[in-house]
Amino acid sequence: MVPRSDALVNLSSLLRHAPGSPSDVEAEGLLVPSAEELAADGLRVAGPLHWQLVVRSTGGDDDYLVDGTVSGTVVMECRRCLEDVEVPVEASFVYEMVYQAGKTPALTLVEAPLPSDEQDVGAFGDVDEDHLLFGHPEVDFGPLLVQWLAIEQPLTVLCQPDCRGLSIDGVNLNEYPDHVPAEGVEGKDAKDSASSPFAALADLDVESSS
Numbered sequence: 071m072v073p074r075s076d077a078l079v080n081l082s083s084l085l086r087h088a089p090g091s092p093s094d095v096e097a098e099g100l101l102v103p104s105a106e107e108l109a110a111d112g113l114r115v116a117g118p119l120h121w122q123l124v125v126r127s128t129g130g131d132d133d134y135l136v137d138g139t140v141s142g143t144v145v146m147e148c149r150r151c152l153e154d155v156e157v158p159v160e161a162s163f164v165y166e167m168v169y170q171a172g173k174t175p176a177l178t179l180v181e182a183p184l185p186s187d188e189q190d191v192g193a194f195g196d197v198d199e200d201h202l203l204f205g206h207p208e209v210d211f212g213p214l215l216v217q218w219l220a221i222e223q224p225l226t227v228l229c230q231p232d233c234r235g236l237s238i239d240g241v242n243l244n245e246y247p248d249h250v251p252a253e254g255v256e257g258k259d260a261k262d263s264a265s266s267p268f269a270a271l272a273d274l275d276v277e278s279s280s
């Protein structure tokens with residue numbers, strides 16, 4: 071399978087329902103999210119996102135199931151020293167997909183009604199869970215992949231477990247661990263003649279031994 075830089079998946083073979091047509095569509099690729107997509111989800115990435123998914127026909131006329139994963143390296147600031155930290159993140163997802171021709175130009179996540187609205191659910195038939203609505207055989211999963219990855223990124227990170235953080239004047243103490251106000255010089259040189267290992271020899275009268 072050839073890696074690609076988007077997340078477009080063509081489901082027309084599933085939608086035909088012709089005898090002998092496949093009952094699933096597998097796809098994978100490398101997604102390079104647009105700056106707008108990243109900004110919308112407050113995400114920074116260190117490279118393309120790897121994604122793979124399978125869309126299966128579930129037997130109904132226009133009902134499908136997608137499951138897959140998206141993974142990548144996101145960039146976050148260490149919460150102590152504010153240096154950039156690369157964090158590997160992976161998200162997996164499973165959604166029912168509903169096809170309504172021409173209904174929506176883009177793949178749309180339709181969220182289930184809140185419990186408080188549940189008395190109205192009857193009008194929606196059996197679709198009472200979050201599902202994906204698509205209205206065109208070629209589906210762009212890109213924006214949702216970015217969104218799902220953003221949800222999985224940790225709230226905060228440390229560059230290392232014992233990150234020393236910043237000093238009061240903003241110096242990174244990991245790089246300059248000795249950055250403290252100077253308070254005198256330590257390690258006075260205590261060498262003197264009495265401590266010399268050869269001091270005792272001075273008392274020997276080498277000449278008299280002969």
Ligand SMILES: [Zn+2]
Pocket residue numbers: 148149150151152153228229230233234235
């Ligand atoms: Zn840090």
